[in-house]
Amino acid sequence: MKQNGSEKQFSSQLIAAPLLLSVLTLLTGCKPTVITETIRxxxxxxxxxxxxxxxxxxxxxxxxxxxxxxxxxxxxxxxxxxxxxxxxxxxxxx
CATH class of the missing domain: 1.20.5 (Single alpha-helices involved in coiled-coils or other helix-helix interfaces)
Known part of the structure; x- marks a missing residue:
């Protein structure tokens, strides 16, 4: 079965969207921990x-x-x- 251009683009978007979301989820967890210390x-x-x-x-x-x-x-x-x-x-x- 041969796919036309719009079907290929749609199927690649179906694969790219979850992949992009998983990468973004991983990147949001990469921020450094900030420790605030109050010195009196x-x-x-x-x-x-x-x-x-x-x-x-x-x-x-x-x-x-x-x-x-x-x-x-x-x-x-x-x-x-x-x-x-x-x-x-x-x-x-x-």
Whole structure:
């Protein structure tokens, strides 16, 4: 039995399609395994030193001045932590 041109093309497509699908299936399994590791670095020890509580033995004005100093120091610590955090974020892309 002799096949004409369109029948040959159709039969070759029937063979090629499953072969192509099996090759594509094999190729999708060839990607490298990516392992993500999170490294947690400790906060610098200087930032963990507790601040002294304001002394209640002075005048009201002295107490308020001490409270203002504590707030300023806390805000400075927060700025240091933000700079430290931003520096860690900037180096992660390298």
């Amino acid at each position: 670095e400790p906060v610098p020890a200087a930032w963990l030193v507790p601040l002294p509580a304001p002394d209640l033995s002075g005048t009201y004005g002295e107490y308020i001045a001490q409270c203002e100093q504590v707030v300023k120091q806390c805000n400075a610590d927060k700025q240091d932590i933000k700079r430290w955090s931003d520096a860690k974020t900037d180096t992660q892309g390298l």
